[in-house]
Amino acid sequence: MKLRIESDVRPVVTSALALSGAVGVFALAFGVLAVGAGASVWQTCALSFFTFTGASQMSAMSVIASGGSVGGALGGALLLAGRNGVYGLALSPYFGESLGKRLLAAHFVIDETTAMMTAQSNPRLQKIAFWTTAIALFSLWNLGTLIGALLGSSIDPYTYGLDVGFSAAYVAMLFPHLRTANGRIAAASGALVSVVLAPFVPIGLPILASGVAIFVGLRPQKVEPTS
Amino acid sequence: MNMSWALVIWLSVGAYAFKMLGFVVVGSRKLPEALSRCLVLIPAALLAALVFNGTFTDTQAISIDERAVGLLVAIVAAWRKLPLIVVVVLAAAVTAILRAV
Numbered sequence: 384m385k386l387r388i389e390s391d392v393r394p395v396v397t398s399a400l401a402l403s404g405a406v407g408v409f410a411l412a413f414g415v416l417a418v419g420a421g422a423s424v425w426q427t428c429a430l431s432f433f434t435f436t437g438a439s440q441m442s443a444m445s446v447i448a449s450g451g452s453v454g455g456a457l458g459g460a461l462l463l464a465g466r467n468g469v470y471g472l473a474l475s476p477y478f479g480e481s482l483g484k485r486l487l488a489a490h491f492v493i494d495e496t497t498a499m500m501t502a503q504s505n506p507r508l509q510k511i512a513f514w515t516t517a518i519a520l521f522s523l524w525n526l527g528t529l530i531g532a533l534l535g536s537s538i539d540p541y542t543y544g545l546d547v548g549f550s551a552a553y554v555a556m557l558f559p560h561l562r563t564a565n566g567r568i569a570a571a572s573g574a575l576v577s578v579v580l581a582p583f584v585p586i587g588l589p590i591l592a593s594g595v596a597i598f599v600g601l602r603p604q605k606v607e608p609t610s
Numbered sequence: 611m612n613m614s615w616a617l618v619i620w621l622s623v624g625a626y627a628f629k630m631l632g633f634v635v636v637g638s639r640k641l642p643e644a645l646s647r648c649l650v651l652i653p654a655a656l657l658a659a660l661v662f663n664g665t666f667t668d669t670q671a672i673s674i675d676e677r678a679v680g681l682l683v684a685i686v687a688a689w690r691k692l693p694l695i696v697v698v699v700l701a702a703a704v705t706a707i708l709r710a711v
Contacts, residue, residue: 408695421613429615433622436629438653443621445664453617457624463656464625469649471632472641478633489629544705547677550664551684551701553657555694560654565647573655577663582670589667593659600648 392511395503399515402495406437407523409552413441414531416548419540420448424532431528435521436493438556439464445549446587448540455587462594470497477509491517565599572596680705 388396410431417427422444430440443460447453471492477500478485491513500513540546560566573593580589641649665681666672684701692700 405693408693412695412698423613426613426615426618429618430621433618434625436625438657439621439625442656442660443617445660447613447617449664449667450612450669452612453614453620456612456617457620459656459660460621461624461628462652464621464628466649466652467625468628468631469641469646471629473632475633485633486630489633490626492629492632542706542709544676544680544702544709546664547680547684547705548698548702550661550677550681551687551698552694553661553664554681554684554701555688555697557654557657557661558688560651560657565651566654569651569654570658574658574662577659578666578672581663581667581672586670589663590656590659593655593663594652596655596659597648597651600646600651601644 391508395499395508395512396515399499399512399519402499402516403519403523406495406520407527409437410524410527411531411534412548412552413437413444414528414533415535415538416441416448416531416540416545416552417444417528418532418535419538419545420444422447422532424529424536427532427535428525428529431525434464435490435524436464436467437524438494438553441549441552442590446590448546448549449586451587452585455585455591458587458591459594462591467492470494473497474500474513477506477513488513488517491521493520495520565602568599569596572599676705676708679708 413431414427417430417440418424422430430443434440439460442463443456446456446459471489474492474497478488496513496516499516500509503509503512557570561570573596576593576596577589580592584592661681665677666674668675680701683704684697687697687700
């Protein structure tokens with residue numbers, strides 16, 4: 384057992400820890416908001432432990448907070464969870480044949496682990512990046528959730544503007560996706576659909592329906608100049 | 611409130627199923643490029659929908675209230691690249707103050 388950390392591993396571990404710290408603080412916010420939306424402390428913690436994909440957890444709880452049904456909450460949350468499937472596709476070649484290990488690793492395939500792993504230059508560092516991020520992030524995500532849920536149990540969400548806290552968190556998560564033209568069009572269309580449909584369909588459904596905006600991706604990447 | 615264990619369980623099962631899916635259909639096939647371009651847009655479309663639906667509707671009616679100001683604060687804070695927790699706290703605080711006065 385070597386205690387000394389090799390020099391090329393250090394930056395990987397440092398960024399994994401920094402990233403996990405930031406995510407832990409986000410978990411704190413999730414804990415407070417979820418309890419405010421009506422979840423028990425246990426339900427909130429179970430979501431972080433077993434669902435373990437932040438945007439989906441948030442999305443489900445905000446639909447519940449606004450009075451939506453379980454079905455309505457599930458739709459948008461699962462669509463958001465769908466992108467982890469795409470990550471799995473990208474990461475799969477890096478993992479060995481062992482099915483048990485794959486089944487375990489799958490639980491940790493999320494935005495952050497994918498970003499950390501794909502940023503490394505060789506298989507050894509990729510493996511270290513994935514597992515360090517997975518372990519640190521999972522620990523802090525669950526710890527943050529628990530503390531947030533306990534804190535949240537003692538305050539009134541409406542008085543403290545926590546319902547807007549959800550939207551604020553999404554805004555921060557949305558910004559990186561607005562760097563491409565397609566991202567901006569998809570966001571604008573999704574936003575429009577979600578508000579325009581609201582009076583006509585059950586709560587939660589407008590979020591799912593906004594998914595049609597992703598078909599913006601079908602337009603050709605390079606637009607030919609039309610004469 | 612409609613929160614239930616069923617939601618916790620279904621969401622967990624579904625989320626894990628998606629995570630597994632990529633590992634199972636693996637390597638040999640690659641997603642068509644147009645499909646990949648669509649899939650990367652899911653967060654953009656859905657997060658924007660969550661923001662606008664959450665801010666400008668009240669149950670099933672369109673409404674503009676204190677939340678719009680909170681959102682504006684969040685947008686400015688996120689645009690200035692402030693940490694997520696600061697964005698959340700600022701937006702919630704402004705909304706809370708407006709509701710109190």
